[in-house]
Amino acid sequence: MKDRILVRGGKSLSGSVWVQGAKNSALPVLAACALNGGVSVIENCPGLSDTEAMLDILRYIGCRVTVKANTVTVDSSKLKRWDVPRELMHRLRSSIIILGALLARTGKAEVSGPGGCELGARPIDLHLSGLSSLGVDVRYSDGTIEAVRNGTRGGEVVLALPSVGATENLMLYGTCCREGVTVVNAAREPEICDLGAYLSAAGYAVEGVGSAVVRVARGRGTKRHVVHRIIPDRIVSATWLCAVASAGGEAELINTPADYLASVSGVLSRAGCRIAGTEKGIYVCRKGRLRAPGEVIRTGPFPCFPTDAQPLVSSVLATAAGTTVVEENMFENRFSHLTELCRMGADVKLRGKYAVINGVDCLDGRTVTSHDLRGGAALVVAGLSARGETAVLDMGYIDRGYENIVETLRSLGADVERTEDRAIN
Numbered sequence: 476m477k478d479r480i481l482v483r484g485g486k487s488l489s490g491s492v493w494v495q496g497a498k499n500s501a502l503p504v505l506a507a508c509a510l511n512g513g514v515s516v517i518e519n520c521p522g523l524s525d526t527e528a529m530l531d532i533l534r535y536i537g538c539r540v541t542v543k544a545n546t547v548t549v550d551s552s553k554l555k556r557w558d559v560p561r562e563l564m565h566r567l568r569s570s571i572i573i574l575g576a577l578l579a580r581t582g583k584a585e586v587s588g589p590g591g592c593e594l595g596a597r598p599i600d601l602h603l604s605g606l607s608s609l610g611v612d613v614r615y616s617d618g619t620i621e622a623v624r625n626g627t628r629g630g631e632v633v634l635a636l637p638s639v640g641a642t643e644n645l646m647l648y649g650t651c652c653r654e655g656v657t658v659v660n661a662a663r664e665p666e667i668c669d670l671g672a673y674l675s676a677a678g679y680a681v682e683g684v685g686s687a688v689v690r691v692a693r694g695r696g697t698k699r700h701v702v703h704r705i706i707p708d709r710i711v712s713a714t715w716l717c718a719v720a721s722a723g724g725e726a727e728l729i730n731t732p733a734d735y736l737a738s739v740s741g742v743l744s745r746a747g748c749r750i751a752g753t754e755k756g757i758y759v760c761r762k763g764r765l766r767a768p769g770e771v772i773r774t775g776p777f778p779c780f781p782t783d784a785q786p787l788v789s790s791v792l793a794t795a796a797g798t799t800v801v802e803e804n805m806f807e808n809r810f811s812h813l814t815e816l817c818r819m820g821a822d823v824k825l826r827g828k829y830a831v832i833n834g835v836d837c838l839d840g841r842t843v844t845s846h847d848l849r850g851g852a853a854l855v856v857a858g859l860s861a862r863g864e865t866a867v868l869d870m871g872y873i874d875r876g877y878e879n880i881v882e883t884l885r886s887l888g889a890d891v892e893r894t895e896d897r898a899i900n
């Protein structure tokens with residue numbers, strides 16, 4: 476969808492927001508619903524273009540899917556296909572997680588490489604070499620992956636880096652292995668724990684999620700009826716924290732465990748925001764001008780500073796007094812929003828994986844373009860504090876990860892609207 480968001484900056488925010496379920500949990504959990512040959516009821520599932528794309532993949536392979544508000548029911552008893560066409564795979568990055576699910580359920584899979592946001596090279600070598608080392612025959616040529624299981628041996632895979640997606644694919648594959656699959660140097664993100672919780676509820680044996688060694692095995696008996704509730708989205712929470720930090724004002728985020736966000740709230744607190752845990756979630760308040768937090772912001776795997784929050788926080792720091800250095804260690808193309816921010820008057824020098832942000836007094840509204848999901852949201856965050864009107868083009872990226880970004884910001888008092896994309900300048 477080519478719509479744009481118009482933000483008229485300068486309104487401070489106030490109120491409370493309910494935080495949606497986590498996209499990066501919902502997608503692998505939905506892929507996992509293909510495993511049990513029964514019914515999975517997934518609550519708090521965010522209504523996003525990415526979740527819709529994953530549901531289309533499930534429908535294609537023969538699952539019955541019903542969606543009622545934020546509850547999705549997947550019946551995988553009639554699953555009949557092990558192939559997924561390229562046009563479905565290309566709609567999102569997490570489509571690749573269906574590979575582990577199909578191999579575990581049907582013993583084979585024929586899929587293409589995934590799509591998703593352009594954050595630079597996003598290889599899947601660790602997914603494929605991990606499966607291969609477990610005895611799966613994997614052929615990847617011309618963008619098509621053909622994989623066939625040889626028995627259900629299982630074993631140990633040591634990941635060269637703690638890839639979220641590779642950990643998830645190997646966990647799903649582990650569900651068919653009697654001895655299980657042990658992933659060493661596994662990702663430790665909360666979304667991995669959520670996938671582990673779904674798999675446990677479905678009767679598989681799961682150990683170690685949240686640590687660097689995760690083991691998933693077939694378990695004592697698959698449950699044909701599973702109910703699971705998706706955890707809150709920590710990056711969406713970070714977005715609302717940054718919205719308040721940018722616009723000024725105060726808000727309470729309901730349904731957000733504060734410990735998911737420690738690294739992000741730490742930086743915002745040191746920049747001058749007041750952030751505190753409440754009974755229901757997190758309170759944030761920003762009065763007066765922020766200052767540079769006085770540390771290099773280094774992105775890394777959980778529990779380090781999340782790469783997904785980096786664009787949002789850099790938007791906030793673009794107007795904080797002083798200089799901040801950001802080191803992006805996860806993706807090579809995660810500074811594209813900064814080039815757009817410079818068009819709004821930000822003072823940013825880019826050098827490889829480093830961005831040096833010299834805070835300016837104020838940004839000016841301009842027409843800017845989203846190049847990826849979080850970069851797009853970061854431009855909206857910047858627009859909240861900018862003088863005049865900011866138009867953020869290519870909202871389709873933002874729709875991948877935010878259920879109601881415009882409505883939520885409006886409920887906090889921001890002057891934001893969504894319009895059809897047409898030339899206005």
Ligand code: EPZ
Nearest residue numbers: 499569596597598599600601602638639640783805806848
């Ligand atoms: C997940 O992507 C998230 N997506 C991303 O969120 C997030 O930015 C990322 O993890 C890091 O936290 C989903 O969960 C759907 P990775 P994923 O495999 O699984 C390299 C958002 O905005 N790598 O942990 O694709 C890779 O290039 C999205 O919501 C390999 O080299 O991330 C990257 O540098 C964007 N080979 C690093 O590992 C591989 O086989 C981490 O990637 C796999 C990854």
